[in-house]
Amino acid sequence: xxxxxxxxxxxxxxxxxxxxxxxxxxxxxxxxxxxxxxxxxxxxxxxxxxxxxxxxxxxxxxxxxxxxxxxxxxxxxxxxxxxxxxxxxxxxxxxxxxxxxxxxxxxxxxxxxxxxxxxxxxxxxxxxxxxxxxxxxxxxxxxxxxxxxxxxxxxxxxxxxxxxxxxxxxxxxxxxxxxxxxxxxxxxxxxxxxxxxxxxxxxxxxxxxxxxxxxxxxxxxxxxxxxxxxxxxxxxxxxxxxxxxxxxxxxxxxxxxxxxxxxxxxxxxxxxxxxxxxxxxxxxxxxx
Numbered sequence: 706x707x708x709x710x711x712x713x714x715x716x717x718x719x720x721x722x723x724x725x726x727x728x729x730x731x732x733x734x735x736x737x738x739x740x741x742x743x744x745x746x747x748x749x750x751x752x753x754x755x756x757x758x759x760x761x762x763x764x765x766x767x768x769x770x771x772x773x774x775x776x777x778x779x780x781x782x783x784x785x786x787x788x789x790x791x792x793x794x795x796x797x798x799x800x801x802x803x804x805x806x807x808x809x810x811x812x813x814x815x816x817x818x819x820x821x822x823x824x825x826x827x828x829x830x831x832x833x834x835x836x837x838x839x840x841x842x843x844x845x846x847x848x849x850x851x852x853x854x855x856x857x858x859x860x861x862x863x864x865x866x867x868x869x870x871x872x873x874x875x876x877x878x879x880x881x882x883x884x885x886x887x888x889x890x891x892x893x894x895x896x897x898x899x900x901x902x903x904x905x906x907x908x909x910x911x912x913x914x915x916x917x918x919x920x921x922x923x924x925x926x927x928x929x930x931x932x933x934x935x936x937x938x939x940x941x942x943x944x945x946x947x948x949x950x951x952x953x954x955x956x957x958x959x960x961x962x963x964x965x966x967x968x969x970x971x972x973x974x975x976x977x978x979x980x981x982x983x984x985x986x987x988x989x990x991x992x993x
Contacts, residue, residue: 791848
């Protein structure tokens with residue numbers, strides 16, 4: 706299995722998997738900036754057997770101060786949630802959403818960072834499933850509790866690297882890390898900021914909107930197209946890459962996109978919401 710097939714699964718492949726009756730845990734993590742609670746949409750129609758995951762309540766820990774708008778959950782809480790979702794040892798997991806792979810990217814990143822070996826994003830999300838003729842079910846799914854054991858948090862770094870605010874800023878300033886900002890160009894340039902108190906970007910960062918990594922149908926671009934976007938930004942094959950966004954959600958799409966080509970990127974989970982909350986940190990505006 707190549708790098709791309711370790712990150713993504715097509716709707717056709719998933720349908721064949723389900724038809725064969727092979728064991729798989731399917732997780733529905735619908736979320737967007739405009740509709741952060743996707744539970745009602747889930748109840749109205751979801752993939753067969755899919756369990757709903759709340760990004761706000763289960764993939765974030767809002768009791769943690771100073772870590773941005775969507776602080777990461779603790780390893781213990783994530784493990785308890787994964788067991789509620791029915792995640793089991795040696796059973797593949799497929800995650801999907803209905804908005805630009807941002808929420809499924811977050812769930813994929815958290816689970817793989819915590820040591821779950823076989824987690825794949827449904828390429829194209831829910832729309833790809835329905836376009837392929839996939840049927841939907843309604844109502845809640847309550848799975849048998851899972852038995853997954855996640856890695857202790859101090860071991861996460863070895864699987865998918867992370868950056869602190871200091872490491873992200875220093876790396877971008879010195880050029881030791883090519884720091885990619887996944888937000889839209891207007892937010893990157895500081896022309897608008899709908900969510901955080903300060904507009905702009907981390908000095909030295911380069912803008913790669915996460916939606917640029919997706920085709921018109923919401924599937925990930927081919928590997929050569931992703932490589933071309935990186936080359937256009939002057940990102941070399943040997944460069945260390947970091948990613949951030951508003952609050953650590955959409956930047957996971959950059960991490961996933963690079964992983965489809967076998968390349969690693971470090972995440973700054975607190976992202977702009979953490980960086981901009983500290984008035985001592987520098988802010989850049991303008992640029993491409």
